[in-house]
Amino acid sequence: MNLIKTVLVTGSNGYIGSLLTPLLEKEGFKVIGLDATYFDDPECYFKPRTENPAKGEARQRRQEPRTKNQFKFIKKDVRYISHEDLKGIDAVCHLAALSNDPMGEINPELTFEINLRASEKLANLAKTAGVKKFLFSSSCSVYGAIGDGQEITEETPTDPKTAYAISKVEFEKSLLKLADNNFCPVILRNATAYGSSPKFRADLVMNNFAANAFDTGEIKIMSDGTPWRPIIHAEDIARIFVALLKTPDEKVRGQIINCGQNKENFQVRDIALAVQAALPKIKITFASKPDKDSRTYKVNFDKLKKLLPDFQFKWNLKKAAADLCADFKTYGLPQNVLKQKHFIRLKQIQHLLKTKRVNPDLFWK
DSSP states (O other), X not given: OOOOOEEEEETTTXXXXXXXXXXXXXXXXXXXXXXXXXXXXXXXXXXXXSSSOOTTHHHHHHHOOOOOOSSEEEEOOGGGOOGGGGTTOOEEEEOOSOOSHXXXXXXXXXXXXXXXXXXXXXXXXXXXXXXXXXXXXXXXXGGOSOOTTOEEOTTSOOOOOSHHXXXXXXXXXXXXXXXXXXXXXXXXXXXXXXXOOTTXXXXXXXXXXXXXXHHHSEEEESSOSOOEEEEEEHHHHHHHHHHHHHSOHHHHTTEEEXXXXXXXXXXXXXXXXXXXXXXXXXXXXXXXXXXXXXXXXXXXXXXXXXXXXXXOOOOOHHHHHHHHHHHHHHHOOOTTGGGSSTTOHHHHHHHHHHTTSBOTTOOBO
16 A cells, blocks of 8 residues: 655756656645746746647747646745645655756855755655655766776765765765665666756757757767767656655665666767757767767666566657657757757856846855
């Protein structure tokens, strides 16, 4: 019997959160979203959350960004989370964070404040409030730069290289210490996300290639194209969260799980070729002096298959590249998309700072 009925999703308005919240509702959960809303400006919306928008709705979304969601929504920075916010919550899906390496390096101390200390506060409050399950969105970036063909499992020692990755590892350690018979923490080390979402991100490898190809007709690969990357569709990450919420606690309590598919480890050039298959007229070029990219790693996802034997992935790279490019045609992209703030997390944060809508600590003024 599943005792999880009410779920708090932090980062509910983000790239993965905007896919997870409606999916949880569809599965019958009562959902409460919490988000600082850094990315709720009209231009940060890519497409509606509805699967079949009315004609002309995509254009309207840029003018009227607030989605009429069924779930309760709390506009709050995760650093301000309180015991009151966790009353009646059965499970937490913790997604809120400064979400990638470039953002993490703006101010490493701020990254630790949000991604580590605020997360530790949230987890401790959750446990004392009687939350049963706590699912944490971590990252395969915690493994660092592992080459030489070594296949990474959950037992591979972590070697984080950035403030973002370090903050993830340190919170993992803190969270696992809280595990007991009444509190079930689970860590999802996600592969690099890709694919379409109401809050599209262009600062991820496949999405970046697709956006650039659609905008300019060309993909410029700055390495020699040989580094390996594990990737996973954002919707499949959301679906794994749902599956883990439904899995008995005793099966997943205290588990670290690499999230992805073994067959979705690709070399960078193969990711570019998948985009070219969706947009056949584009060119793929390599830098005349390619960067020496030490980040090359292949991840093993056997543990996920063992823990969730009935889980079936909805997406693969080829299918998702075609879907994303089709959405570009339907919903449109701004010109010079990779130079704009619309779908680049770092650029949007820099815009909020420059316009003084947030202070240097990223609190709203």
